Amino acid sequence: MGGRIGDISAPGRVAAPDEAIGLDELALAARNHGLPLEAMRYDLTPAGLHYVLVHYDIPATDADSWELTVSGRVRTALTLDMPTLRSFPAVTRRVTMECAGNGRARLSPRPVSQPWLVEAVGTADWTGVPLRTLLAEAGVAAEAVEVVFTGADHGVERGIEQDYRRSLPLPVAMGDDPEVLVAYAMNWGPLPPQHGSPLRLVVPGWYGMAQVKWLRDIALTDTPFTGFQQAVAYRYRQGADDPGEPVTRIAPRALMIPPGFPDFMSRARVVRPGEVPLEGRAWSGHAPVTKVEVSTDGGGSWSEAELAPADGHRWAWRRWQSSWAAAPGSHVLSVRATDADGRTQPLSQPWNRGGFANNLVQRISVLCLENGQAFTA
Amino acid sequence: MGGRIGDISAPGRVAAPDEAIGLDELALAARNHGLPLEAMRYDLTPAGLHYVLVHYDIPATDADSWELTVSGRVRTALTLDMPTLRSFPAVTRRVTMECAGNGRARLSPRPVSQPWLVEAVGTADWTGVPLRTLLAEAGVAAEAVEVVFTGADHGVERGIEQDYRRSLPLPVAMGDDPEVLVAYAMNWGPLPPQHGSPLRLVVPGWYGMAQVKWLRDIALTDTPFTGFQQAVAYRYRQGADDPGEPVTRIAPRALMIPPGFPDFMSRARVVRPGEVPLEGRAWSGHAPVTKVEVSTDGGGSWSEAELAPADGHRWAWRRWQSSWAAAPGSHVLSVRATDADGRTQPLSQPWNRGGFANNLVQRISVLCLENGQAFTA
Structure with a gap:
């Protein structure tokens, strides 16, 4: 009995016109969750009501031993523990986050993935260090064009084993509108496990795929990042062969x-x-x-x-x-x-x-x- | 265009043998959520990872003005605000809760309701006043046989408009194995909105339907309670006309x-x-x-x-x-x-x-x- 990768990790697909929700979609819906809409009554979404989408598993992390590395095209590579990150001047931003897949299950035909209706949203106060502070600390090399963020969640998706990884163009990473945060607090407390404990990226105004959780490495590169979550997933495509445009900011x-x-x-x-x-x-x-x-x-x-x-x-x-x-x-x-x-x-x-x-x-x-x-x- | 109640609130039903998950079941799965199974690594389930099942809407409640009434077949009716409830000797119990419907979506044919697979579970430390302390304070009349608990969540279910309401036999309500709690804290903090803020019942060892949230009234009665959640829902039935046995304690x-x-x-x-x-x-x-x-x-x-x-x-x-x-x-x-x-x-x-x-x-x-x-x- 051989191990057949294709049996457990299939290409992306669109449901047939009359195809109802499958057990695979249901399993995702049972794990992940949206905001019960009546909870929009709260300016700040209380713990446990903010939407959650975990690509793979919530990793076992330990804030006491956590290290964030800043590497690649920098003058000085950095290894930062949590006390060091907290020693930088902190910023707090109130941010509404939304999953890029919000509304997916209302489409016809339905792309098969996490089957959100309209509820994949939430608002929190996020506190952390501006990303540009850390990049300035490391010193960005002249040839750097993108910043690649790696999380600790590990899995396989459409046949590709990976840590969850996404990039931002350098001007976005260094920008001030929005100012990108490396956040260690949500609503004035430590990050809950499902929201990236102990450290995550917060890119205000962008869909959730940019908000890398369980952040462990920031790498500056001299070529655009072509990893799965950037070049394969999270693109607006009309067909399987359409290269598409990247998903970035949240539509109204x-x-x-x-x-x-x-x-x-x-x-x-x-x-x-x-x-x-x-x-x-x-x-x-x-x-x-x-x-x-x-x-x-x-x-x-x-x-x-x-x-x-x-x-x-x-x-x-x-x-x-x-x-x-x-x-x-x-x-x-x-x-x-x-x-x-x-x-x-x-x-x-x-x-x-x-x-x-x-x-x-x-x-x-x-x-x-x-x-x-x-x-x- | 008349309002047809039957269009929006239908009788309970079992799915056809080949019937996939419907949009109604998906809407419940998107609101409510289970425990991501990797989170069983935590002895105490962190906020937001414990399973949640809300029958209707999470009600807007205010702990500062909340009052719990103890009424019916008692010597002295009570109206208790939160400071008064906190003034009674408090007890903390670690309790694993599970939804009675856990596993439902694995059944064939599938009863149509919240479509749990296996993940509707969580464990928390609950702090509050023993129910029997409050019942002793009010004085239980000799003719009392059941205790009826009313929550603040309001909705309609199978054609019946209702506040969520359940009862316990008096020996269970007064018992010490398990000792039933009127709880105001979860994991040493105030109850989150979705877990019953500011007050809920905790019946250790019983399925979730007994754990009435947003608890506002406790009424002692001299006849068994025959409300919807007791006499219609939450019974083990083989057919629609089978009176069935009540759902009580959690199976292994x-x-x-x-x-x-x-x-x-x-x-x-x-x-x-x-x-x-x-x-x-x-x-x-x-x-x-x-x-x-x-x-x-x-x-x-x-x-x-x-x-x-x-x-x-x-x-x-x-x-x-x-x-x-x-x-x-x-x-x-x-x-x-x-x-x-x-x-x-x-x-x-x-x-x-x-x-x-x-x-x-x-x-x-x-x-x-x-x-x-x-x-x-």
């Missing part, structure tokens, strides 16, 4: 806290007639959100919601609110965000083969009961 | 931390030839675990694992370890627990219509590579 999205109360199994919502407050959050990694619109008739018409004042947290979601005069019957509520660059959310699916950045507007089914109508057994 | 289960490293999509494991350490946890809500056996040939033969010494935490999982001489090829690893009452885990599925307590042994697919064999693109 608004989400609504589903109003009323849910049915357990369908998650459809129930309200009673009258004014129903609507609220939620909106964000974009390209530019500040400038407009949020709500539809209560399935996208037929839209009205502008009230956007909370800017609070200085450029890279965090903004609260919005509106109100709906609910009348008996079945309704579909939607919301869409537009940012200062004029980017907005599509009403038809932005399909690509990896299922990335699907910011198709949310649809919430709501049943408004007649006055006095009650559920009965 | 052992789980293994999947060895080696995973493929991203299949979650199958990869190891290299040689000695592979195997370890995991085992628990039972009926009696202490006395034996853990491991199979590395798909259940053909079993050998006893080493069980960690009892550590005084009767209601928490126990660590076990073993070792496997891995040879190249494809393997299936399994593990099973037996408790002091002689209960063990079945090798064929213990099917029931609700999909409860499926403690069929875990099966982990492992590919052992040839020496020197590597993955390639």
